[in-house]
Amino acid sequence: MITSFGSFDLIVFDWDGTLFDSVSPIIDLLLEAKKEQPESSQAVALKDSGMVPVLEQIITADHAVQVNDLKMLLNLEGFTSFGKPATLYGGVAELLNTLWESGQKMAVVAGRAQAEVLAEMRELNIDHYFFSVVGSDQGPVKPNPAIIHAILALAECVPNRALMVGDSAMDMEMATLARVSMLGTAYVTRDHEEYCLKRLQPWQPLAIAETVEELNQFLLGQ
Secondary structure (H helix, E strand, O other): EEEEEEOOOOEEEEEEEOEEOOOOHHHHHHOOOOOOOOOOEEEHHHHHHOHHHHHHHHHHHOOOOHHHHHHHHHHHHHOOOOOOOOOOOHHHHHHHHHHHOOOOOOEEOOOOOOOHHHHHHHHOOOHHHHHHHHHHOOOOOOOOHHHHHHHHHHOOOOOHEEEEEOOHHHHEEEEEEEEEEEEEOOOOOOOOOOHHHHHHHOOOOOOOEEHHHHHHHHOOOO
């Protein structure tokens, strides 16, 4: 596949925050809970729980936003669903379909259990796009490069022919350790764009996509 940066035999995507928008439903609830008079009962309950500062600290910390951490804390307080459902970022489904139809080999490295991610993919009818989906329960977790090495071996691809696409510093570190090219995405927390860029820039990826439209342009070479 010819991208804006050249040709890659394999593209490895991160899942949460890169393809799948599992964070903004939580952020929407958090932003509402910060209002003086939240409207929804969930936001009122979150405000009363005293967890707002804790969640904000997780989202704006120097490490990657960990969906598991956010969900675990909210589940402990009884928040198991959100007003806005988690789904693919707008435009991602079309991008993946275009890449797949072009013959691009793709894989996913997720920070959650494989079964959980595969269930989400099947519901969205996109699981067939990826020849490999590796979860955090299948060996060393990010940023250990062993995950990428295993996918490269399965794809019979050498490192300099692969591209890692992710939103976190851990994704960039994993790509660096595995000696594969990297492309950043900085739209995971839409109200913290400057923070996202600051987190990714030191790793010097080929580029940082601030929107799915930019990601489309970079990956399709347009």
